[in-house]
Amino acid sequence: MKNFLFVSAENDALANCKAGGMADVVRDVPRQIAVTGDHVHVVVPAYNRLHKNGRLISELKFNIRGEATVASIYEVAPKKKIQGITHYVIDHPEIVEGNIAHIYNDDPEEPFFTDAVKYFIFNTAVAQAVKQNIFDHVDVVHLHDWHTALLAFHKAFHQDFTILKESWFVYSIHNLSLQGIRPLNDNFASINNFFPELGYDYEKIKDPRYNDCINLMAVGIRLSDKVHTVSPSYMQDIMRPSHKPEFIGGEGLEEDLRIAFAEGRLHGILNGVNYKNMRVAKKGNLYANILIQIFKWIQEESKKYKSDILANTGEKVVHLLLNPPSFVASSVARMTEQKFYFFKRNPEALKEILKNLEAKNGIFILLGTGEPEYERLMRDISYEHANFIFINGQSEDIIDSIYLESNLYFMPSLFEPCGISQMLAMRNGVLCLVHHTGGLIDTVRDGVDGFAFYGSHIDETVSNMVKAFDHCIDVYQNDRKRWGVMRRKAKAVRFSWEDSVKRYYDKLYTY
Structure with a gap:
């Protein structure tokens, strides 16, 4: 029996510990591993x-910034108890709640400053927990994104944590565009300030563009035994250089990734989605769920600054109860460049889509929170267009209803490592319109079980997006037989974790 340790910034097996799709992976993969009889911490x-x-399991004593500090590790109850999985959290005064999903911090003037501090401490505490045998002997350590790459750094260079060398390290890349770049020196949130006693191989940790910085994403890639991307096509994408905004590739790390691939360490394995015991919404509750949640949000102090847009959205939804639309398009995503760059570059494209929908009694529901400039853009357009329902918040009840009751799910991602939303929509037989990039290439077949758009340059891509959206409505209205066949094919597709985790064992967990 193998003993696994999953280390992550998010885990949707716990309540209120999710910001993005990584949390779903960290929830679901351990469940599938547990089915094999292996144990996961x-x-x-x-x-x-x-x-x-x-x-409380134990106190964890270790050194940071040349001084002793103490963290605490707790065993916590998951939303659903699964035999073979144990969940923990690590508490320390400097591991603070963030302003993004109550997890990450947004430091626009000095990126990753606050997050680097808390994840430096978190990873060192995890290393100390391994040293104190909290998890028993760990066969495989599975790290997720830059937030946990410091554990690989400690394995390679920290004399207090040589026990880490006894474990096999796997590093998953969920989003290469966030790399955790921090100065080596002369900064509170720098590697030399936190670990002044350590000697390390500069070539193994340096950022390829900023030679006075550590790149934690690069550290994970260079120092782990196996490296994993969450879809095969994304793996191919990131081994090529980026040409923004036309193409988002390796973001400066393409050479490191090509080396890892040549060494047989890099593998692209598509994420899965759960098809058993899933949270199921009740059909016909979409508008009611939106109104119930809006009333709750408006009463929250934290939502006061959003009360105007929430009230405006509520008025629109009340109108829909009496005047239901003929076509419902939807998106659920964080308000970021990755998800909605096309709309920021050309707001008129979104407005044209809304006008086309309006002419056919259609609406577009968008749910999400995120970067202020993207939220502001969506709020402004929502005030202008009665058929744009912008829900500026997060609600599982609304999201489940959106996946169940939409006619078309829209993913205009600039790039997409894998994407889970399209899988969740297809699971319910909802057709998707996607930008054919990354994992969306691996999951949505244009004209077979969904629709896709692409272009040779950014403006052509945006133009094709608008045309493809109108094409989707046309097929729905004028060729229901074809629409029905495509829906059945979408619902029949299986992106199972069982298949994906078999590949994990074959490609990532074998040593």
Whole structure:
């Protein structure tokens, strides 16, 4: 029996510990591993809140910034208890709650400053927990994105944590565009300030563009035994250089990734989605769920600054109860460049889509929170267009209803490592319109079980997006037989974790 340790910034097996799709992976992969009879320990930061109902396991004493400090590790109850999985959180005064999904911090003037501090401490605490045998002997350590790459750094260079060398390290890349770049020196959130006693191989940690910085994403790629991307096509994408905004590729790390591939360490394995015991919405509750949640949000102090847009959205939804639309398009995503760059580059494209929908009694529902400039753009357009329902918040009940009751799910991602939304929509037989990039190439077949758009340059891509959207409505209205066949094919597709985790064992967990 193998003993696994999953280390991550997010884990949707716990309540209120999710910002993106990585949390779904960290929830689902351990469940599939447990089916094999192996055991998984999953550890995430407590963010000053997740430990409050947990059971204290141990104090963890270690050095940072040349001084002793103490963190605490708690065992916590998951949303669903699964035999063979144990969940933990690590608490420390500097592992703070962020302003993005109560997890990450947005530091626009000095990117990754606050997050680097808390993840430096978190990873060192995890290393100390391994040293104290909290997880028993760990066969495989599975790291996720730059937030956990420091554990690979400690394995390679920290004399207090040589026990890490006894474990096989796997590093998953969920989003290469966020790399955790920090100065080596002369900064509070720098590697030499936090670990002044350590000697390290500069070539193994340096950022290829900023020679006075550590690149934690690069550290994970260079120092792990196996490297994993969350779809085969994304793996191919990131081994090519980026040409923004036309193409988002390796973002400066393409050479490191090509080396890892040549060494047989890099593998692209598509994420899966759950088809059993899934959270199921009740049909016909979409508008009611939106209104119930809006009333709750408006009463929250934290939502006061959004009360105008929420009230405006509520008025639109009340109107829909009496005047239901003929076509519902939807998106659920964080308001970021990755997800909605096309709309920021050309807001008129979104407005044209809305006008085309309006002419056919259609609406577009968009749910999400994120970067202020993207939220502001969507709020402004929502005020202008009665058929644009912008829900500026997060709600599982609304999301489940959107995946169930939409006619078309829209993913205009600039790039997409894998994407889970299209899988969740297809699971319900909802057709998707996607930008054919990354994992969306591996999951949606244009004209077979969904629709796709692409272009040779950015403006052509945006233009084709608008045309493809109108084409989807045309097929729905004028060729229901074809639409029905495509829906059945979408619902029949299986992106199972069982298949994906078999490949994990074959490609990533074999040593």
